Amino acid sequence: MTPISLKTYQQAAIDTLAAFARAARVKGPASAFREQTGRPWQAGAFGDDLPCVCLRIPTGGGKTVLAAHAVPLLAREWAAVDAPVAAWLVPSDAIRQQTLKALQTPGHPYRAALVDAYGEGLRVCVLEDVAQIAPPEWGRNAVVVVASIQSFRIEDAGQRNVYSFSESFEPHFRGKDERALSRLRALPDALVTPEDVARDTTGVLAGFAGQPRWSLANWLALHQPLLIVDEAHTTKTDKSFTALQRLNPSFILELTATPIATKTNVLYHVSAQELAAEDMIKLPIVLAEHPEGWPAAVFGAVQTRRKLEAEALKDEAAGAGYVRPIVLFQAQNTGDEMPPEKLRDYLIDELKLPANQVVVATGKERGLDDIHLAARDCPVRYVITVQALREGWDCPFAYVLCSLQKLSSATAVEQLLGRVLRMPYAARRGREALNRAYAHVCAAEFSQAAHALADRLIEHMGFEALDVASMIASQSSLPLWGNDLEPNQALTPVQQAPIATNFESIAATPELLAAPGVQQRAVAGVAQVVVTGHISQDTEALLLAQVRGAKKQEQVREQVAQHNALVAAQAAPASRSVPFAPLPTLGYRLGAQAPLWPLEREAVLDAVELDLLTPQAVQLPGFQVAQESDIFEIGMDGARVALRSAGSAQMAMDWESSSIDADTLVGWLDQSLFKAPELAGLTQSQRRAFLAAVVKHQLHSCGVPLVVLAQARFRLARAIEAHVGDLREAATRRAFQQQVLGLGDGGAWLIEPDWAHPHVFEPGRYPAPVASRYGGRYQFGKHYFPVLADLKDGGQEFQCAQLIDRHPKVRHWVRNLDTAPCGFGLPTSRGRFYADFVAELADGRVALLEFKGLLQHEPYELEKRQVGELWARSSGGKAVFGWLTFEGLAQQLDNALA
Incomplete structure (x- = not known):
């Protein structure tokens, strides 16, 4: 079972979380957060020592899959344990059941992310099943407990079973040493009180006053669980803070679309542009306003759906997956002109829709229960609701929202809109009309409806104002379809109101x-x-x-x-469907008559042979360890500590005599690193021989005791990974200079532009990170996309952007992103080089412009310049490259574009 590959923004969020966890171990959470984000740390109820950070993911961004990948990451980078305990807290029972089912279903991507790290010994359970997991399994197998926050959130701890003394936990607490139990004494309501003893009529609590309760909550707290808090904005209350403190977490990871700014440490913020670039959501929202009233809106929505289904059939015939577009109607309240039942009758009696295509889903009528909307034999094409659909319900086939209520006053319209925004199968469709969402509303004019819709997207769904600005388009400016459109054919807009x-x-x-x-x-x-x-x-x-x-x-x-x-x-040109000239990529041939292959770093890597058994290769420069006794608190048994392999076989290690041997440590390293890209291409025997040589060098040449090396095994694995990466980088740099740049003694490849596979900047695919967006007053008139990323308001690079924007030879330009496949990059020995600016010139040429401020003499900077000049030189005059510095910038830009 293989976990799904993370989207680019998801991997960026995970990488940011990993960097924070590593830095927090050294500097503390507050300092690490301030250095990483440049924002103040919100200590809140947990202070500076407990890491509590948030990943802000808008609606449709895949919060749950991120959480599943975060558990093993935090266990490795923060807790340094092989088999963590995680408490996964959700806001409602409906979401709890949905999350639990996904994490327990073999083959589900959420479970796969955990099984990939911990094997099938992984235990996923509800609170009621915690006592059934035998004590020896804790610390041997990873345990994930899925629960609603309400299970822990109450003023009187004695009123919740999770806090109550239970004899079923006797096997868990009996024999626990005082050092472990002492962790519980500082927690709220963790001890048996005299009042508890007085109320006890069974006599079980006699003699327990002042001792930790044998309770479910205390058992979890004893293991300092990793806390995953879904929809975390709902937990910012005193009761919730107390509940989380009672669990004695080692790390709190919050996920939400709408964090409370003054109470949340947002570590990473995903934008709508990033979701759209990864085909997670449909954009833009084509908005049709109907001042005539609800009949026109309903008829328009029905017609839109019919045309979309025709497009879907063409798309499926071309090889795409099955889609049956669905309309979500938000009817008026009971007592108003058009409540759900009356709307259903109108659709069937007046518009002559088949009765089996229309269902009503409200608090009273449960028309969606037991219906699998994605099934081919499901006839449903219209769903009528009023307030909100059942929590956890999801159907990416929802394409059209038709609200008969006023958007400014309608409740839960954001929930319905969230369903409509999700892209089927998270993949771009061949028919352009299927890549958009649609909204029909009762409004007098587009501006009024657009503002009301924007307010919903911003205030309730986690989107930024700059995102929303490019998310909404009028129906008149973006026709739903032309006549006989070809797949992927751009729609030509008319002048927008x-x-x-x-x-x-x-x-x-x-x-x-x-x-x-x-x-x-x-x-x-x-x-x-x-x-x-x-x-x-x-x-x-x-x-x-x-x-x-x-x-x-x-x-x-x-x-x-x-x-x-x-x-x-x-x-913005992208909003008006103005095309950007294609940019040629680079290719290579091994001979004049040989085929042209894409030039990537991986092609050079394939030609690199790396010897990892040399004396220099087995050394780890800068790696130092010290005994860290707190790493092994979980699983301790007297003077022995459990060191677990990925196969979950428990092997005891004595602190003094070290009954574990070097081969066991090598096996653990092999299991931890066999998927590391730095060690890719090695057989297991090659890998184990290298790891054995590294361990031997640490033991005998560096004099590190085996027990200390075993304690620091997570840091040792990271050091090995980084060291092999450095070795590969040096070898690849030498090969790249010889084969691509032709700086060696022969053997260089033939480098040519590949016009058959160019890079194209596409409207709606500019995943600008929120944290780095330009928000200044100056209006850039020629930037291709409506959002401009990675540019500060002021400074030398800002002035360079102004000169490009005002240059008479520039038709439009892009602040290039270092994100494939949306940004344009050239291959280098380290990966890819993304020039700061890409421009299309008035004469049809394309230009790459790299701004450095000052002259750069570092070897890698020289390599980037050489690659850029090679790209321009091989284009036959169709492309130019400029390496710009601040002194004489205007003249340099003129010369580059001449």
């Missing part, structure tokens, strides 16, 4: 009305100030001058920022 924002609390003064784009209009019968086009700083100042109070002024600033983001998104 201008974005207009009304400012309810602003008076229409003569000075304000004289500003560009400002008018006075009647909105819902009331005269209001309405602004179209970009709002300048001067106009914003006029708006703010009429508002009193910091809170109201901040609301106006947020309105202005959202308006300008929508305007910028509408104007």
